[in-house]
Amino acid sequence: MSVWKRKDLVSIQHMDADEIREVHAAARTFKDVIRREIKKVPALRGKTVVNLFVEPSTRTRISFELAAKRMSADVVAVHSENSSFRKGETLKDTVRNLEALRADFVVLRHKAAGAAQFIAERLGCSVINAGDGAHEHPTQALLDTFTMLEKRGRIEGLRVLIAGDILFSRVARSDIWALTKLGAKVVLCGPTTLLPDVFREMGVEVSHDFDRELPGADVIYLLRVQHERQQHMMFPSIGEFVTLFGLTPERMEKCKPDALIMHPGPINRGVEITSELADGPNSVILEQVTNGLAVRMAVLYLLNGGQAPETVREVAA
Amino acid sequence: MSGPKPGAGVLRIRGGLVIDPANGVESVCDVVAVGGRIVDPAGVAHAATDDVIDARGLVVAPGLIDAHVHLREPGRPDKEDFASGTRAAARGGFTSIVAMPNTAPPADSASAIAWMRQRAEERAVVNVFLTGCISQGQKGELLTPMASLKKAGVVAVTDDGQCVQNAELMRRAFEYAGMIGLPIMDHCQDNNLSAGGVMNEGYWSNLLGLPGWPAIAEEMIISRDALLAEFTSHHVHCQHVTTAGGVRIIREAKQRGVRISGEATPHHLTLTDAAAQDFDTNFKMNPPLRTARDIDALVEGLDDGTIEVLATDHAPHCSYEKEVEFEAAPFGIVGLETAVGVLLQALHHHRKLPLCKILRKLTINPAKLLGLANKGHLGVGADADITLIDPGAEWVVDRAKFASKSHNTPWHGTHLRGRAVKTIVGGRVVWDLAREAP
Numbered sequence: 091m092s093v094w095k096r097k098d099l100v101s102i103q104h105m106d107a108d109e110i111r112e113v114h115a116a117a118r119t120f121k122d123v124i125r126r127e128i129k130k131v132p133a134l135r136g137k138t139v140v141n142l143f144v145e146p147s148t149r150t151r152i153s154f155e156l157a158a159k160r161m162s163a164d165v166v167a168v169h170s171e172n173s174s175f176r177k178g179e180t181l182k183d184t185v186r187n188l189e190a191l192r193a194d195f196v197v198l199r200h201k202a203a204g205a206a207q208f209i210a211e212r213l214g215c216s217v218i219n220a221g222d223g224a225h226e227h228p229t230q231a232l233l234d235t236f237t238m239l240e241k242r243g244r245i246e247g248l249r250v251l252i253a254g255d256i257l258f259s260r261v262a263r264s265d266i267w268a269l270t271k272l273g274a275k276v277v278l279c280g281p282t283t284l285l286p287d288v289f290r291e292m293g294v295e296v297s298h299d300f301d302r303e304l305p306g307a308d309v310i311y312l313l314r315v316q317h318e319r320q321q322h323m324m325f326p327s328i329g330e331f332v333t334l335f336g337l338t339p340e341r342m343e344k345c346k347p348d349a350l351i352m353h354p355g356p357i358n359r360g361v362e363i364t365s366e367l368a369d370g371p372n373s374v375i376l377e378q379v380t381n382g383l384a385v386r387m388a389v390l391y392l393l394n395g396g397q398a399p400e401t402v403r404e405v406a407a
Numbered sequence: 408m409s410g411p412k413p414g415a416g417v418l419r420i421r422g423g424l425v426i427d428p429a430n431g432v433e434s435v436c437d438v439v440a441v442g443g444r445i446v447d448p449a450g451v452a453h454a455a456t457d458d459v460i461d462a463r464g465l466v467v468a469p470g471l472i473d474a475h476v477h478l479r480e481p482g483r484p485d486k487e488d489f490a491s492g493t494r495a496a497a498r499g500g501f502t503s504i505v506a507m508p509n510t511a512p513p514a515d516s517a518s519a520i521a522w523m524r525q526r527a528e529e530r531a532v533v534n535v536f537l538t539g540c541i542s543q544g545q546k547g548e549l550l551t552p553m554a555s556l557k558k559a560g561v562v563a564v565t566d567d568g569q570c571v572q573n574a575e576l577m578r579r580a581f582e583y584a585g586m587i588g589l590p591i592m593d594h595c596q597d598n599n600l601s602a603g604g605v606m607n608e609g610y611w612s613n614l615l616g617l618p619g620w621p622a623i624a625e626e627m628i629i630s631r632d633a634l635l636a637e638f639t640s641h642h643v644h645c646q647h648v649t650t651a652g653g654v655r656i657i658r659e660a661k662q663r664g665v666r667i668s669g670e671a672t673p674h675h676l677t678l679t680d681a682a683a684q685d686f687d688t689n690f691k692m693n694p695p696l697r698t699a700r701d702i703d704a705l706v707e708g709l710d711d712g713t714i715e716v717l718a719t720d721h722a723p724h725c726s727y728e729k730e731v732e733f734e735a736a737p738f739g740i741v742g743l744e745t746a747v748g749v750l751l752q753a754l755h756h757h758r759k760l761p762l763c764k765i766l767r768k769l770t771i772n773p774a775k776l777l778g779l780a781n782k783g784h785l786g787v788g789a790d791a792d793i794t795l796i797d798p799g800a801e802w803v804v805d806r807a808k809f810a811s812k813s814h815n816t817p818w819h820g821t822h823l824r825g826r827a828v829k830t831i832v833g834g835r836v837v838w839d840l841a842r843e844a845p
Contacts, residue, residue: 180731181732182730182731200732202732202733202735203615203616203617203686203733203734204615204617204732204733204734205732207685207686208686208731208732208733222616223734224616225616225617226616257613258616260616263614263616286613288609288610288613289613291610292613
């Protein structure tokens with residue numbers, strides 16, 4: 091029996107560990123699917139997936155689009171630049187129109203925290219949160235933990251260091267929930283202005299000393315530093331940020347040799363990570379992207395009422 | 408003051424527990440009004456009475472005064488107007504309300520005030536007192552003509568909703584308002600520290616990824632205002648105080664002899680920022696809901712007299728405006744029709760504050776603060792504004808029954824204990840629970 095009973099995937103906060111594990115299990119099968127010659131299964135034939143991206147995104151949007159197509163769903167993409175938002179239509183009215191067109195899934199990327207939950211409560215179809223403001227990005231956390239699991243065989247007991255702009259990061263929040271639910275030890279690291287102490291109350295360690303935290307980390311998870319934060323007085327300069335929190339080869343020498351380097355993308359080469367490390371042997375950044383596809387297929391499959399398939403044959407029938 | 412004409416007859420309210428904090432009365436006795444004024448019951452023969460209200464088992468209080476109401480007129484009569492807002496007040500037990508000046512256009516000129524007075528005289532069912540802006544257009548740049556505003560009838564000035572940021576302008580406002588004897592009320596918010604904030608900065612804002620509106624942004628301005636009040640020797644009233652630090656700053660300033668007072672709302676006394684965890688915009692207000700620790704400090708401040716005034720900050724908004732993403736929703740909730748129940752349940756039944764103490768902050772204290780003559784008490788000669796309260800009445804909030812045009816309440820479906828059952832303005836019953844459709 092599937093432990094997945096949800097209509098929507100809005101947050102990791104409200105999921106339990108077994109539900110996360112079921113996504114991982116399903117993603118393993120779908121990863122086999124996307125490695126085959128014919129990368130398509132009929133699981134969502136006749137279903138309609140609407141990608142509603144009210145905030146710019148390339149990677150996540152393409153990943154969801156491809157995931158839906160691999161599942162044989164019909165996919166419609168709505169971008170903010172050509173949507174009725176520009177004419178002042180409210181989010182509620184927009185999604186109710188999509189529902190009236192009989193969409194089965196709405197994948198929402200939105201700049202406002204809570205936007206996905208807001209529409210999930212008002213729609214009968216399934217809603218997938220593809221990032222809502224600084225709140226959550228659940229499929230990112232599912233693909234991140236899937237990648238760690240694949241590389242390390244376990245999550246429990248891993249020491250995961252998440253560094254950079256934590257305050258404004260929905261990725262950090264979803265990863266904190268997923269990792270702590272799965273038994274990892276999470277350490278956050280960044281400047282005090284981008285990492286308030288209140289994060290401790292989420293059950294993680296808070297540190298402002300990158301050099302002290304690096305040697306103990308099994309996973310080094312770097313977050314993109316957003317240049318516009320500088321204008322908001324969050325730190326004095328990119329140069330100073332790099333000095334304190336940039337991952338460099340010198341710093342890497344102090345790390346565990348098999349430490350994984352992860353990043354949700356897009357990378358600022360030379361800021362949070364040097365170019366050679368991003369492309370180096372410890373980096374699994376591109377595998378995260380591949381796994382993202384498998385994880386999103388798994389999520390669509392489970393939300394459609396499926397149970398984690400054990401073999402490709404089960405879904406390819 | 409603008410409002411309904413007083414009743415001409417003789418009204419006797421018999422056998423209720425009269426609680427008149429201003430006159431130190433708390434006993435079962437009759438209250439008699441003749442021609443809209445309170446008279447000595449001994450001087451009026453029972454036979455001469457036109458109307459008798461049996462108040463046995465009820466509390467008979469001076470008519471409640473809400474010092475902080477948004478009537479939305481002119482500008483947004485779809486949210487509220489003088490008729491609906493004052494009906495909501497009557498239904499909540501309020502006989503006088505103080506309208507905030509952040510209308511569209513803002514109430515920053517004598518002509519705007521004159522229009523509002525006329526509107527209130529035509530349509531209001533309770534007394535309406537008007538306030539004017541501190542700065543022209545609430546832009547925080549130039550003072551309003553406060554002497555003209557006062558002549559036109561305002562009882563105070565405030566830039567509620569748009570705190571004056573420029574400390575020099577605020578200093579001049581204190582000095583000028585002091586000269587003409589107009590109280591200053593301030594919505595205390597440092598706009599830089601609170602920029603973008605939509606809820607209290609803390610555990611929940613961090614978890615939800617919503618921009619925080621930190622306590623320090625409120626406390627910074629309360630501190631500034633305390634210093635300006637001390638410097639200019641004029642009174643300042645801090646509207647809707649929400650933080651433990653704010654209570655402490657006001658308490659300490661008072662101990663130094665500074666002329667400062669504080670106000671608290673039913674929602675800040677009963678709800679915390681945790682209520683926003685499902686992104687329900689009926690828990691989005693400015694200032695935001697704070698923490699349990701702040702609530703404790705506010706209650707302590709009420710108890711020791713630091714916070715003298717209870718007011719609702721009744722802020723009506725249309726449902727479609729509130730039913731949007733949390734960050735996009737307007738701030739504020741309606742409060743007139745739930746205040747008595749929320750306050751009595753939280754402060755009296757739960758926290759055990761005496762009714763007399765609670766009622767003082769809804770009657771004589773706001774009347775004194777704003778210089779409302781003959782209001783807020785039941786002594787001989789006072790206006791016959793009277794609220795009958797059943798402190799034990801159990802009821803469930805149903806927003807469909809609101810007299811307000813707006814339904815943005817966080818208490819829909821909530822069980823409350825304590826309710827106003829009759830509202831009397833100028834000796835006339837303007838609302839009676841017994842006559843409300845079931």
